[in-house]
Amino acid sequence: DQIILAAEREQIVAWALQGLARLKANKDYTLPSSHRVVIDDMANQNNSVRYFLSQSPRLKVGVREHEGLSPSKTRTTGDLLFDEYWAFCAMAGGVMRVPRT
Structure with missing residues (x-):
């Protein structure tokens, strides 16, 4: 997990921010x-x-x-x-x- 986290930290943060934007737009989680x-x-x-x-x-x-x-x-x-x-x-x-x- 540490190797993946070190190599892909920026991509993981970018992916999380996309999810946060969708969460705010939908005002709920996508189930x-x-x-x-x-x-x-x-x-x-x-x-x-x-x-x-x-x-x-x-x-x-x-x-x-x-x-x-x-x-x-x-x-x-x-x-x-x-x-x-x-x-x-x-x-x-x-x-x-x-x-x-």
């Missing part, structure tokens, strides 16, 4: 897209309801997902939704389910 993936994975691991809502292949959320469907196919009762959640958690294996209340 890679993998950062959002890790945050989502961690949030899903800590919240089984969030995991269900974001990952269930049978759950359709949003207006676009229901275009052209009759109103009877765009609504569900709380009991049926909870049953779907319960089954999803059982199929996912090891997912802590929250009680109905």
Whole structure:
């Protein structure tokens, strides 16, 4: 590290100053897209309801997902939704389910 630091000190400082200028312009750090993936994975691991809502292949959320469907196919009762959640958690294996209340 000392050899590299001695040989490339000016380049390292110039690189850091470019980063500082970008940081000031953006008013925040530049985060890679993998950062959002890790945050989502961690949030899903800590919240089984969030995991269900974001990952269930049978759950359709949003207006676009229901275009052209009759109103009877765009609504569900709380009991049926909870049953779907319960089954999803059982199929996912090891997912802590929250009680109905």
